[in-house]
Amino acid sequence: MNVNSTATANNKIKMCARSVNVFYGTMQALRDITLDIPDRTITAIIGPSGCGKSTFLRLFNRMNDLIINARVEGDIKLDDMAIYAGSVDVVDLRRRVGMVFQKPNPFPMSIFDNVAYGPQRQGVQKNELPDIVENSLKQAALWDEVKDKLHQSGLSLSGGQQQRLCIARALAVEPEVILMDEPCSALDPIATLKIEDLMRELVKDYTIIIVTHNMQQAARVSDVSAFFWMEPDRAGVLVEYGPTPQMFSRPKDKRTEGYITGRFG
Amino acid sequence: MITVMSAQSKRHNRTEPIAFFILGLFTLIIVSPVIFILVYILINGIGAITWDFLTQMPSMAGKAGGIFPAIIGTFYLMLGTLLCALPIGMFAALYLTEYARQNRLVKIINLTIVNLAGVPSIVYGLFGLGFFVLTMNIGMSVLAAILTLSCQALAMMIASSREAIVAVPREYGEASLALGSTKWQTIRHIVLPQSMPGIITGAVLAISRAAGETAPILTVGAAFYLPALPQSPFDQFMALAYHLYTVAANVPGISKTTIWGVALVLIAVVLIFDIGAIIIRMKARQRRHE
Structure with a gap:
């Protein structure tokens, strides 16, 4: 099975970032990031700890809004909508x-109520919930x-099941x-493989962006990879971006090569 | 080598029971005054407890008859303070933790709330007299007493509610927001149910304390001797704590058993309220973990 065979070049752009800078107070966390996220593909964001991968991911659903002092410059679009526009x-x-977090975080409610939580808040009728x-x-x-x-409580499930419950809740x-x-950093290898299979299944209908520390996972599961790096002033930059097979076999940048071959990072 | 090890393990075997004994002793020292007081009051006061004592109006300045109006008065005070202080305290805590920007003003407000809890209760009494009774012209009444006690209870309510709200794991709130819930939906369906047991605990402590207060109510409407029930929130009233103070200090020739009986009833009323609150809290916990 060649999971990376999806023709990324032909896919339309689902989300994109244009010259994005992020600041926490006076510290710059991301510098001048420009990146396209193709529709119905899995884009992996890889790079060493502290290089701003999670910060970048949380720009796309504006979860960084919750952080006091966070400031975003540049444009991020979902289809044609500029998501940081005032309107x-x-x-x-x-x-x-939607979003799935690092640690499985089902609500302390029943499995049913966990999945029904989102639709309920949108006012979906009770008889449609099942x-x-x-x-x-x-x-x-x-x-x-x-x-x-x-x-039964969502918390009674195993870690891997809890994470799939969180995915169901998001879906x-x-x-x-x-x-x-x-999404797999708190899971064992078997649970991890299950989530990866699931991602390949979901990508037929959804656009997925995943932050991962696990190079093998990025290679196995993603169509496109973006490699982030932390500059001396601790700002994250995008070093390299392209189809995953290409990046993992013929990285253009020395830093990418060093990182994915495990020499440092 | 072997001898060293066995000497060491012998030492462990000796220190372990000593540590346990000392810790147990301190626990006993803390618990024993409470038990002693409860048993002492029970033994001395049980003789006064009759059906008539609990359900009749007092007569002869409290020397005869019952303490029914004082029981009802204390009940009104607790209920009124609960209804007044719980929602205000809860929503103030929600605002301070979830909505207010964490700037200097909020820090000052938080500090003020902590200090408010340390204000002597007679000061609340004087404030109640000056503000509620005279300035707002409510008069010496149940309502003025409830408002005065609520001011005192609020400090405790806000502080404990804030603790409970802050203790709700961030991940739950984030997950809810990431699902496209509004902030209020997240508070209503995640934060409040999760923090409710803690908020209830704070309310119980605050209200129990309000039930036992004498100083704040004696200036704002608690009656020395009033063998009638308040007919409206604007009437004066009797309360157990104040009644206990008057019969113990100001009624010569009253039987000691009667005095202890009043104390026993006061403790019982608070205890029954606490048990009720514990049951409600257990229900809230169950719902949280179901």
Whole structure:
């Protein structure tokens, strides 16, 4: 199976960043990032700790808004909408751009209520919820494991199951893009493989951006890779960007080569 | 080598029970006054407890009859203070933690709240008399007492609610917002249910304390002797704590058993309230973990 065979060149651009700078107070966290995210592909963001990968990911659903003193310059677009424009409703944006976090974080509620949480907040009718929950859990490849215990706590599941529950929860609001912030870093290898298989399945319908520390994971799962690097002033920059097979076999930049071959980072 | 090790393990075997004994002793020292007070009051006061004592109006300045109006008065005070201080305290804490920018003004407000909890209770009494009774012209009444006690309870309520709200894991709030929930939806469906047990605990402590206060209410409407129930929030009232003070200090020739009986009833009222709150809190916890 060649998971990287998706023709990335022909895909339209789903999200893009143009000359993006991010500051935390006076410290610059990201410098001049320009990057396209192709539709229905998996884009992996890789690079050493502290190079601003998570900061970059959280720009796409404006989760950085929660950080006091964070300032964003430049343009980020979802389709043709500039998401940092004053007229944009952040709540609507986050319904279109979902997120899965590093640590599985199901709510301390039943499995059913976890998945139904998003649709409920949008005012979906109660009688529509069971179908939404079932479909979302099926899409997240969790349905068969939990269909008989939907009313048990989401916290009673294993770590891998919890993370798939969080994916189901994100899918339930029917997003277009899913952001994943090191979704497997707290999971064992078998649970990790399950999530990776799931991502390959989901990418048929969704655009996925994943931050990962795991080079093998980026190579296995992504279509496009973006390599970030931290400059001496601690600002993150985009060093290299391209189709994953190309970047992993013939990296253009010495720093990329050094990092992906494990010489440093 | 072997001898060294065994000497060491012998030393462990000796120090371990001593440590446990000392820790246990200190726990006992803390607990024993409470138990002693409770048992002492129970033994001395149980003789006064009869059906008539609990349900009749007092007569002869409290020497005879019952303490029904004082029980009802204390009940009104607790209920009123709860209804007044719990929502205000909870929403103030929510605003301070979730909405307010963490600037110098908020820091000053937080510091003020902490200091408010340390203000002597008689000062609240004087404030209540000056502000609620006279300036707002509410008069010496149940309402004025409730408002005065609420001011005192608020400091505690806000502080404990804030602790409970801050303790809710950030990940839950982030997950909710990332699903496209509004801030208020996140507070309503995640933050509040999660922090409710802690908020209730704070309320219980604050209200229990309000029930036992004498100084803040004696200036704003608690009656020395009033063998009738308040007919409106603007009437004067009796309260157990103040009644206990008057019969103990100001009624010569009253039987000691009656005095202890009043104390026993006061403790029982607070205890029943606490048990009720614990049950509610357990329900809230269960819902949180279901």
